[in-house]
Amino acid sequence: MKRAYTPRTPCKPRSNQKETLQVYCRLRPTLTTTELSCVRMISDSTVVLTVPESAVNFRPGSCKEYQYTFKRVFSESSTQKEIFDDIALPLVEQLIRGRNGLLFTYGVTGSGKTYTMTGGKQNSGIMPRCLDVLFNSISDYQARKYVFKPDKMNGFEVQSEDDAKQEREDSVKNAAIGKFGRLRKKESYEDLTSSRSREDLKVSVEEDNAFAVFITYVEIYNNNVYDLLENLSTDIGAKSQIKIIREDASRNMYVHGVTEVEVKSAEEAFEMFYKGQNRKRMAHTSLNNESSRSHSIFTIRLVQAPLDMNGETVLQDKKFIGISQLSLVDLAGSERTNRTRNQGQRLREAGNINNSLMTLRNCLEILRENQATGNVKMAPYRDSRLTHLFKNFFEGEGNIRMIVCVNPRIEDYDENIQVMKFAEVSQEIFVKPTPMKTEVSTIGLTPGRRRANQAYKKARQILEEVKESNPPPYIPNDAEIIYSFEPFPSFDNVDPCDADYHKKLITFLENRLKKKEFLRSDSLSRAEKFRAALVEREEMFFKLKQDCDAANARLEFKDSKTKVLEDKLVSLDSFSTTLKKKCEDYVEEIQKLRRELELRENVICQYTIEKDKEKQRTRKMAAKTEKLAKEKESNLKEKKNIEMQLKDRENRLRRVKKVLDMNDDNVRKSKIPRIHAGYGSDSETSSVSNAPLEPAVLETPKAAQRLRPRTVNTIAVSNPRYGNKRCNTHDQWLEHKPAILAPLNTVLQPVLKKRKSVTNITSPKDVTKTSKYCLITQSQDEEGVLETHLFKGDVLPGPGGGGGAQVIFNDVETLKQTSPTTSPRKNLFDEFNSSIATGAARFV
Numbered sequence: 001m002k003r004a005y006t007p008r009t010p011c012k013p014r015s016n017q018k019e020t021l022q023v024y025c026r027l028r029p030t031l032t033t034t035e036l037s038c039v040r041m042i043s044d045s046t047v048v049l050t051v052p053e054s055a056v057n058f059r060p061g062s063c064k065e066y067q068y069t070f071k072r073v074f075s076e077s078s079t080q081k082e083i084f085d086d087i088a089l090p091l092v093e094q095l096i097r098g099r100n101g102l103l104f105t106y107g108v109t110g111s112g113k114t115y116t117m118t119g120g121k122q123n124s125g126i127m128p129r130c131l132d133v134l135f136n137s138i139s140d141y142q143a144r145k146y147v148f149k150p151d152k153m154n155g156f157e158v159q160s161e162d163d164a165k166q167e168r169e170d171s172v173k174n175a176a177i178g179k180f181g182r183l184r185k186k187e188s189y190e191d192l193t194s195s196r197s198r199e200d201l202k203v204s205v206e207e208d209n210a211f212a213v214f215i216t217y218v219e220i221y222n223n224n225v226y227d228l229l230e231n232l233s234t235d236i237g238a239k240s241q242i243k244i245i246r247e248d249a250s251r252n253m254y255v256h257g258v259t260e261v262e263v264k265s266a267e268e269a270f271e272m273f274y275k276g277q278n279r280k281r282m283a284h285t286s287l288n289n290e291s292s293r294s295h296s297i298f299t300i301r302l303v304q305a306p307l308d309m310n311g312e313t314v315l316q317d318k319k320f321i322g323i324s325q326l327s328l329v330d331l332a333g334s335e336r337t338n339r340t341r342n343q344g345q346r347l348r349e350a351g352n353i354n355n356s357l358m359t360l361r362n363c364l365e366i367l368r369e370n371q372a373t374g375n376v377k378m379a380p381y382r383d384s385r386l387t388h389l390f391k392n393f394f395e396g397e398g399n400i401r402m403i404v405c406v407n408p409r410i411e412d413y414d415e416n417i418q419v420m421k422f423a424e425v426s427q428e429i430f431v432k433p434t435p436m437k438t439e440v441s442t443i444g445l446t447p448g449r450r451r452a453n454q455a456y457k458k459a460r461q462i463l464e465e466v467k468e469s470n471p472p473p474y475i476p477n478d479a480e481i482i483y484s485f486e487p488f489p490s491f492d493n494v495d496p497c498d499a500d501y502h503k504k505l506i507t508f509l510e511n512r513l514k515k516k517e518f519l520r521s522d523s524l525s526r527a528e529k530f531r532a533a534l535v536e537r538e539e540m541f542f543k544l545k546q547d548c549d550a551a552n553a554r555l556e557f558k559d560s561k562t563k564v565l566e567d568k569l570v571s572l573d574s575f576s577t578t579l580k581k582k583c584e585d586y587v588e589e590i591q592k593l594r595r596e597l598e599l600r601e602n603v604i605c606q607y608t609i610e611k612d613k614e615k616q617r618t619r620k621m622a623a624k625t626e627k628l629a630k631e632k633e634s635n636l637k638e639k640k641n642i643e644m645q646l647k648d649r650e651n652r653l654r655r656v657k658k659v660l661d662m663n664d665d666n667v668r669k670s671k672i673p674r675i676h677a678g679y680g681s682d683s684e685t686s687s688v689s690n691a692p693l694e695p696a697v698l699e700t701p702k703a704a705q706r707l708r709p710r711t712v713n714t715i716a717v718s719n720p721r722y723g724n725k726r727c728n729t730h731d732q733w734l735e736h737k738p739a740i741l742a743p744l745n746t747v748l749q750p751v752l753k754k755r756k757s758v759t760n761i762t763s764p765k766d767v768t769k770t771s772k773y774c775l776i777t778q779s780q781d782e783e784g785v786l787e788t789h790l791f792k793g794d795v796l797p798g799p800g801g802g803g804g805a806q807v808i809f810n811d812v813e814t815l816k817q818t819s820p821t822t823s824p825r826k827n828l829f830d831e832f833n834s835s836i837a838t839g840a841a842r843f844v
């Protein structure tokens with residue numbers, strides 16, 4: 001076997017504290033048992049590569065082998081647990097002790113880098129196991145969320161409990177709004193966490209410190225840094241921003257503006273990891289179904305700070321904060337493009353991956369050379385984001401470990417050779433450990449204060465629970481446990497002459513003495529403080545007792561006052577009840593009255609309506625009355641006219657009478673029958689009633705004919721002027737009148753000796769046998785005025801001598817009487833009747 005490359009013995013570290021970069025090799029199992037392998041493990045730390053025929057440097061006939069030595073080589077059958085225990089667990093311990101660590105997997109594509117770093121469901125990789133161990137160790141000593149807060153400049157601040165509480169409440173509200181979405185169900189997080197294999201290991205921690213864990217997850221893709229935990233806007237197609245790498249105040253490199261998530265459990269951290277993993281750029285290539293196209297960097301940052309002297313809250317001083325980080329880097333696989341036959345984007349990605357890996361190799365080579373030769377050649381860290389970000393680690397700060405993953409199949413030989421060479425050389429680089437910032441002794445606080453505080457709280461709780469128990473409860477005194485010293489180192493199998501052991505023992509005893517001294521002085525000062533506090537409490541107690549007595553006296557006084565007030569309250573209560581009752585009665589009464597009022601209002605309303613109607617009727621009546629009054633007035637005027645005419649005629653008649661009187665004698669001789677008829681006005685009536693009437697004698701028929709129909713609206717009386725010469729006592733009168741005639745008695749009746757009254761003429765003989773005819777009609781107008789007409793005429797033989805008769809009317813008389821049913825006229829009517837009666841007596 002020919003050694004192609006003999007690793008140089010690592011350069012002597014300049015200081016004892018320095019360590020070399022540790023490189024491990026892991027062989028991936030072949031897919032099938034028949035698959036040919038070109039890698040062979042010959043010891044725990046050595047592998048041998050056999051040049052296959054397909055290799056570039058294969059020379060026929062020669063069988064070349066290359067041997068490489070690493071810190072440790074893990075065979076194909078090595079478990080994830082073995083890998084973790086050996087490689088990552090020390091890094092977690094160092095993380096808890098405050099030292100930085102960097103672990104990266106390196107190798108050809110498909111060689112098992114992601115598998116080693118993340119693993120699967122049943123075989124958790126390094127990352128979940130690191131989280132498990134970390135949280136197993138610090139879970140009892142975690143600070144409340146947001147007590148430690150990133151200052152956005154790669155550092156942390158410590159917040160007061162109140163501020164942290166406020167921020168917790170705010171974050172709950174923001175989470176409710178749902179801006180920062182949780183993982184989608186379809187993602188594999190739940191599947192992976194539900195039944196994943198967990199680490200039970202625990203590392204001892206500084207109990208008087210409070211811890212908080214923050215995680216970041218970034219990827220370097222095409223030489224750009226992207227934040228995989230960034231809270232992207234909900235807009236469709238929103239892309240994460242390119243982040244830049246900056247140097248902090250302590251000259252450490254960090255990704256500026258990266259999302260740092262505080263996690264309180266491994267599950268929470270794991271959930272965040274898978275959230276980022278879903279965004280990570282993966283692709284299907286001919287060599288790996290799920291090939292990482294970017295370098296992913298998952299960083300766990302552990303922040304710790306001492307508790308205050310009471311062991312209760314974190315010391316509010318930034319300078320005591322200790323920050324350590326463990327970066328787990330899953331590098332993208334190196335690949336030869338002619339083998340992968342990548343094109344387009346995949347080809348560009350491959351180019352970038354290879355470039356950054358090349359830069360990593362260059363930087364480490366220059367670093368190694370510088371350390372070996374003392375040169376100060378500048379390593380091209382800035383050529384790649386990957387080397388730029390971990391510059392501090394490569395320059396010696398922090399612990400670096402590398403796992404070289406090897407797929408032993410012969411197709412990967414050429415690339416594996418390059419990887420092996422680089423990995424072996426990298427082992428020669430030295431790194432120096434970073435000391436933890438916070439040392440207990442520098443703070444000057446009593447160790448064990450967290451436990452002391454817990455014991456104190458426990459004792460108080462016991463006292464609270466059994467306050468009045470007699471005898472007092474037993475309170476366990478944990479002081480010994482709290483302040484106990486570390487046990488003496490074992491003396492078994494110790495060589496008494498071993499100088500190293502002596503040295504260790506002396507150091508141990510010195511530390512123990514120092515601690516004892518510290519505890520004693522601390523105890524004395526505490527005792528002093530306690531005594532002072534006791535005196536102060538005693539004084540306070542005395543003062544409080546006095547206050548209490550005074551308060552008791554006041555209380556008694558107030559009690560008696562209260563009693564008086566209570567009695568008053570009782571009487572007021574009963575009074576109030578009575579008033580309430582009355583009030584209820586009143587309310588009832590009011591309701592009753594209201595109902596009544598409503599009824600009355602309804603009646604009034606109805607009455608008003610009727611009144612309005614009545615008014616309208618009255619108005620109509622008034623109009624009618626007015627109309628009637630006008631009519632009456634016009635009638636009166638007419639009546640007056642008629643009276644005037646009558647008077648005028650009477651005057652004329654009187655003059656005629658005078659003429660007649662003068663020929664009285666002649667008249668008597670003429671034996672003309674006299675007709676007693678009396679009609680006249682009121683004035684005539686009065687004259688009739690005052691003096692006896694003279695019979696009217698018509699000298700000739702012509703004089704009688706001059707009499708015209710006359711209208712009289714006063715009581716009729718017998719008037720001699722109306723005597724008709726033809727109406728002598730020998731004339732046979734036919735009185736034709738209605739069956740029902742208003743009782744006129746003698747008023748309209750001419751005193752006819754021979755008279756025949758009929759209501760209906762049935763035969764002409766009724767007429768021919770008479771010489772005079774009188775037709776009586778009656779009618780009554782609206783005002784109740786009764787008009788009686790008498791149409792008089794002579795009966796003459798009918799023309800031709802056929803035995804018929806004809807009546808020639810030659811006189812008409814009209815009598816108007818007021819209806820006796822109308823009250824104002826009734827008196828007049830009575831007067832008329834009585835006057836008629838008087839007058840009639842005289843005619844007959």
Ligand SMILES: Nc1ncnc2c1ncn2[C@@H]1O[C@H](COP(=O)(O)OP(=O)(O)OP(=O)(O)O)[C@@H](O)[C@H]1O
Nearest residue numbers: 028029109110111112113114115288291292332333
């Ligand atoms: N030690 C192992 N035991 C069992 N299976 C393994 C082992 N290592 C890798 N594998 C399997 O090999 C396949 C490729 O592994 P992985 O994805 O981890 O490769 P990779 O180096 O990350 O590739 P790339 O660089 O392309 O991302 C996966 O299916 C993985 O399960």
